Amino acid sequence: MLTLENIRFCYKNSAAPIFDGLSLRAEKGSFVSIIGASGSGKTTLFRLLNGLEQPEEGRILIDGEPLSAHRQYASYMPQQDLLFPWLTVEKNVMLPMTVQKKPKEEAAAKARELLRQVGLEGWENRWPRELSGGMRQRVSFARTLCAGGDILLLDEPFSALDSITRIQLQEWLMDQWKQLNKTILFITHDVEEAIFLSQKILVLTGHPVTGLMEFTVPMPKERNREMLLLPETARLKEDLIALLRREAKAEGTEGAERIHDADEAGIDR
Ligand SMILES: Nc1ncnc2c1ncn2[C@@H]1O[C@H](COP(=O)(O)OP(=O)(O)OP(=O)(O)O)[C@@H](O)[C@H]1O
Ligand SMILES: [Mg+2]
Structure with a gap:
């Protein structure tokens, strides 16, 4: 179980905090999506x-113990796929183990096993430039698994893909999650993607974010895309879109107020 308690955080070079009093919980093995406006x-x-x-204040706990007591608990898949063009697919996947100074043969064997798992057997010695966008994301996912964390932090992994590849990869990720027995936290801007994949959706609202709005997805673990058309699922989708719209509008107003305040104070923007 992952728990955040009353987190306050502010970037060093910034005046306003991003989070103030943020708390959240994610059950072990669950799939949780996080949505919210850009920024x-x-x-x-x-x-x-x-x-x-x-964090400046508050605690991050894993099964009741501080995050710092756990080694390599979380594995992060960044917003852009950061495959190194000068490394083969296999070497890209084994990179986290190379950095962890694991024996080369063990790392290569693990990378080959992971590539098989993500459906890319036979691609080990190819170069990232020879892969399609969807394949690159699967390599990037394999590399995230290679880091060995119990919790996978996936930051908008499918946002750059065309809609059909995206739907295929959503179904693929769903299967991976069922097999892996890991906790997945998944950031997306796409409400339907969040609903299709997750058990719980958290929405970041406000400046700073003081809390999260939590929605339970009314679909069983075994699901298919048709279930997105069920009345309760369609309702959730519309509620989330309305909430994000309100946030975007509030942000617009706040932004305008900030500009107005800056004008009043004679600050250059
Ligand atoms: N290293 C940094 N130093 C200072 N401010 C930062 C830094 N990184 C991000 N920020 C600011 O913190 C805020 C939150 O940024 P963050 O990247 O977490 O947003 P996000 O929700 O992931 O946005 P997006 O949907 O566009 O990816 C933004 O206002 C951003 O400008
Ligand atoms: Mg982001």
């Missing part, structure tokens, strides 16, 4: 969870 702090939340940033 609301989704990636920052992941940076806190993988220890790249430290």
